[in-house]
Amino acid sequence: MRSPESPVLTISGLVKDVGPLPTLDGKMLRVVSGLSLIAERGQVTALLGANGAGKTTTIECAQGLQKRTAGAISLLGQDPDSAGAGLRARVGVMLQDGGLPPSARPIPLLRHIAGMYQDPWPVDELIGRLGIDSFSRTNVRRLSGGQKQRLALAAALVGNPEVLFLDEPSAGLDPQSRQMVFDLISELRNSGMGIVLTTHLMDDAQRLADYVYIIDAGRNVAEGTVAQLLRHQLPAGDASEHIRTLLFETEPGLDFTGVLPDGVDVTEARAGSYAATGALSPADLAAITAWWAARGIMPSSLSLEARSLEDVFLDISGREIR
Amino acid sequence: MTRVTGGAPLESAHRGSAPRTAHGSAPASLLRRILLQGQYETITMLRNGEQLILAIVLPLLAMVGLTVTPLLDGLGSSRINVAVPGILALCAMSTAFTGQGISTGFDRRYGVLRFLSTTPLGRTGLIAGKVLAVLAVLFLQVLIVTAVALMLGWQPNPAGWLPGLAILVLGAAAFTALGLLVAGTVRPEATLAITNLLWILLGALGGIVIPAERLPALSQAVVHFLPSGALGQALRDAFLYGSVNGAAVLVLLLWTAIAGGAATRWFKWN
Numbered sequence: 013m014r015s016p017e018s019p020v021l022t023i024s025g026l027v028k029d030v031g032p033l034p035t036l037d038g039k040m041l042r043v044v045s046g047l048s049l050i051a052e053r054g055q056v057t058a059l060l061g062a063n064g065a066g067k068t069t070t071i072e073c074a075q076g077l078q079k080r081t082a083g084a085i086s087l088l089g090q091d092p093d094s095a096g097a098g099l100r101a102r103v104g105v106m107l108q109d110g111g112l113p114p115s116a117r118p119i120p121l122l123r124h125i126a127g128m129y130q131d132p133w134p135v136d137e138l139i140g141r142l143g144i145d146s147f148s149r150t151n152v153r154r155l156s157g158g159q160k161q162r163l164a165l166a167a168a169l170v171g172n173p174e175v176l177f178l179d180e181p182s183a184g185l186d187p188q189s190r191q192m193v194f195d196l197i198s199e200l201r202n203s204g205m206g207i208v209l210t211t212h213l214m215d216d217a218q219r220l221a222d223y224v225y226i227i228d229a230g231r232n233v234a235e236g237t238v239a240q241l242l243r244h245q246l247p248a249g250d251a252s253e254h255i256r257t258l259l260f261e262t263e264p265g266l267d268f269t270g271v272l273p274d275g276v277d278v279t280e281a282r283a284g285s286y287a288a289t290g291a292l293s294p295a296d297l298a299a300i301t302a303w304w305a306a307r308g309i310m311p312s313s314l315s316l317e318a319r320s321l322e323d324v325f326l327d328i329s330g331r332e333i334r
Numbered sequence: 335m336t337r338v339t340g341g342a343p344l345e346s347a348h349r350g351s352a353p354r355t356a357h358g359s360a361p362a363s364l365l366r367r368i369l370l371q372g373q374y375e376t377i378t379m380l381r382n383g384e385q386l387i388l389a390i391v392l393p394l395l396a397m398v399g400l401t402v403t404p405l406l407d408g409l410g411s412s413r414i415n416v417a418v419p420g421i422l423a424l425c426a427m428s429t430a431f432t433g434q435g436i437s438t439g440f441d442r443r444y445g446v447l448r449f450l451s452t453t454p455l456g457r458t459g460l461i462a463g464k465v466l467a468v469l470a471v472l473f474l475q476v477l478i479v480t481a482v483a484l485m486l487g488w489q490p491n492p493a494g495w496l497p498g499l500a501i502l503v504l505g506a507a508a509f510t511a512l513g514l515l516v517a518g519t520v521r522p523e524a525t526l527a528i529t530n531l532l533w534i535l536l537g538a539l540g541g542i543v544i545p546a547e548r549l550p551a552l553s554q555a556v557v558h559f560l561p562s563g564a565l566g567q568a569l570r571d572a573f574l575y576g577s578v579n580g581a582a583v584l585v586l587l588l589w590t591a592i593a594g595g596a597a598t599r600w601f602k603w604n
Contacts, residue, residue, distance in 0.1 A: 107449055127370045172359050
């Protein structure tokens, strides 16, 4: 059964060549080769990939900022290359480099952009929501990276779009602004906005995305919900999805033989810093903490980690640096 | 490609639907968008101190300089009458070419052009807004220069106003197209250097404020074909004699068409 509503964005078989480049003896470089994706209303769709994977090129083709070499793109049912103001008014764009004039002040700039729409998001509300009032008297040029990013998000939202493109939305954000921005993105998603974002940060995708496309060298390499991707490449019935790693720090040189079952590996990476990896059960956790209690051992840190999207990403796209 | 879930690549069944409350806006009317952008760019230009020096202060200084020195003596009218049309032409070059070129170059560098072209304004609206801002600033320049010139004794030919102002707008169009061509094809630092250097060179030797007959022989041969020389001469003919210099108007039209076409063809938005 298909979703009853048509997707906000459909890309099929996108190809984008750039160049000719002097560094390639005047040849063209294929930065996207046959990429396909669908983004739905009311969902956050993430394009996850390393720097240079073709994420930005892909969404810039979808925004009509770059002309594609081949393939089909439908943005709200229209071709972005021939789109008019009517389509642009329904689409909000936050560029990676912000795209805000350095000499502008935040509030006049937002009011100016709001004027391009018949029914914009009230600027005062947006200013409060993204904490822009705290730096409203500062020129764009003097804003911090995180402040610029919040202003660029406000500028993308001021038209109250149906589709929102975010290119690396958490770049430069401190933890507080990141939380603020992520809360807003979740809320917008819940209100029915279709959100397409690019990121090279697994954590962003894991926290925000309903559906993730992993992109490598301009191609799709995997896709799915975060939960589906976390089970990625594991044979059916494989217990690996229950694999956990217990990280703790305490006195060095402890011997855990007999404390944990055979399937659990304990390694001491640095003196006093341990990692116990395996299909840990609640009973195993009880056993190790009881063992510490009997010896009066108090770990200075303790954490439990599941398989992360980062592990999946590295499994798929390889661990070598390119 | 590694498939994680079954089904065709573009099957979206596994993804739940969501309530539809997000609604997109409709764009404001094209006229309103262009007027808003024109207003915004005008205010930005007027707030820029360096641009004001180039647009107002230097032309006024040049005008005073030409009335207190004998450079323009013996050209058939008073110094001020020969000087003012050239100063108006210089104003058009300051605003349309140098000022607008530099600001567009840096807007391109900072991604402002790309961002604005994703809003309902679009590329066409953006260019139209810039043209409007050039005309608005030029209008203020004409008011100020005219006021100061009248105080210095300027007596323009009354029949010159209509053709003069039309030619001034045509000159602004030619210089806007040239400014956009430079700004859209080279780095902003280079745009800064090129447009400032040309402002000085064309201002001094391009026949804009100093008529061709007072220039070195080498310049004389070419100035009639330059936008600076054509605009300066056409404005002098209008304000001194109330006549329209058809050849100069043709040169300006050609520059506008060629530079406009080249800018449309080669302007890089990012």
